[in-house]
Amino acid sequence: MKSDLATLKSALASAHAITVLTGAGISSDSGVPTFRGTDGLWRNFRVEDLATPEAFARDPRLVWEWYNWRRELIASKQPNPAHHAVVEIERRAGRFWLITQNVDGLHRSAGSEKLSEIHGNIWMVRCTLCGRIEDNRDVPITLLPSCRHCGGLLRPHIVWFGEPLRHEDLAQSTLALKQCDVLLVIGTSGVVYPAAGFAAVAKEAGAFVAEINPEPTPQSAAVDLVLRGRAKEILPLLL
Numbered sequence: 001m002k003s004d005l006a007t008l009k010s011a012l013a014s015a016h017a018i019t020v021l022t023g024a025g026i027s028s029d030s031g032v033p034t035f036r037g038t039d040g041l042w043r044n045f046r047v048e049d050l051a052t053p054e055a056f057a058r059d060p061r062l063v064w065e066w067y068n069w070r071r072e073l074i075a076s077k078q079p080n081p082a083h084h085a086v087v088e089i090e091r092r093a094g095r096f097w098l099i100t101q102n103v104d105g106l107h108r109s110a111g112s113e114k115l116s117e118i119h120g121n122i123w124m125v126r127c128t129l130c131g132r133i134e135d136n137r138d139v140p141i142t143l144l145p146s147c148r149h150c151g152g153l154l155r156p157h158i159v160w161f162g163e164p165l166r167h168e169d170l171a172q173s174t175l176a177l178k179q180c181d182v183l184l185v186i187g188t189s190g191v192v193y194p195a196a197g198f199a200a201v202a203k204e205a206g207a208f209v210a211e212i213n214p215e216p217t218p219q220s221a222a223v224d225l226v227l228r229g230r231a232k233e234i235l236p237l238l239l
């Protein structure tokens with residue numbers, strides 16, 4: 001009997017279209033804390049207390065301080081072998097799309113090109129008044145940052161709870177989920193929607209779905225194959 005690893009390897013090799021969905025777990029191997037792991041807590045706030053438009057409206061300084069902590073942390077991190085393996089899968093695949101929930105930009109640094117950062121990017125800011133979006137790599141960012149065009153308060157260009165994903169990201173992701181032969185779900189706890197529903201979308205459309213995660217998730221029982229382990233150890237073995 002083939003091992004699960006060999007099964008997934010040959011599924012990838014014969015796939016015409018591959019889609020990859022990633023979450024914080026792939027970057028934890030680079031030293032970026034996950035959200036729901038214990039090291040992701042900042043001053044004892046949960047992500048649900050900070051990543052909302054209400055929290056920002058109430059106390060923008062507090063939310064920006066949290067982002068400064070994270071910007072400083074992420075600025076010192078590098079892509080790991082799992083990010084590089086995803087780039088290699090993209091290079092070898094006929095059709096490919098990467099859907100990442102991560103805002104750290106490490107997939108781009110590794111060289112991924114066909115991707116949607118569905119929850120935004122921590123290195124971009126958006127004006128709450130005129131809506132302009134700009135790159136900003138200041139570490140730390142000035143508190144409170146203001147728009148150089150209109151003076152409005154800047155916010156992180158990130159999708160918070162209760163906010164819709166950008167239409168084009170959702171459309172592109174849905175297409176990639178419905179058209180792929182293989183979906184790899186890597187390092188996500190599968191509790192935040194709409195991404196938590198993506199494995200089911202691909203599965204319903206006929207894809208072979210594999211999960212790579214050291215821990216079980218709500219999706220584990222519904223996927224075709226589970227590889228229990230760390231992304232940086234398992235992904236290079238699939239090449």
Ligand code: BJW
Pocket residue numbers: 022023024025026028029034035036037047051101102103119158159160161162163164165186187188189190191192193194212213214215217229230231232
């Ligand atoms: C390893 C590893 C290793 C460790 N290798 N693996 C339907 C039902 C119920 C609720 C909702 C619903 N639809 C919408 C909602 C509300 C909400 C939601 O889902 N809430 C749930 C919590 C219940 N969703 C939303 O609000 C979304 N918006 C939306 O749906 O809009 C609809 C709308 C339409 C029209 C008008 C208005 C609204 C938006 C969600 C945005 C989430 N954004 C965040 C915060 C960003 C802040 C920031 O980054 O600065 O994005 S939440 C946070 O969680 C972050 C992450 O991207 C996201 C997912 O977390 P992830 O990546 O899974 O990380 P963890 O920590 O949870 O898990 C890590 C995993 O890695 C674990 O499984 C480990 O085992 C594993 N791991 N080491 C591999 N080495």
Ligand code: ZN
Pocket residue numbers: 127128129130131132147148149150151152
């Ligand atoms: Zn502005």
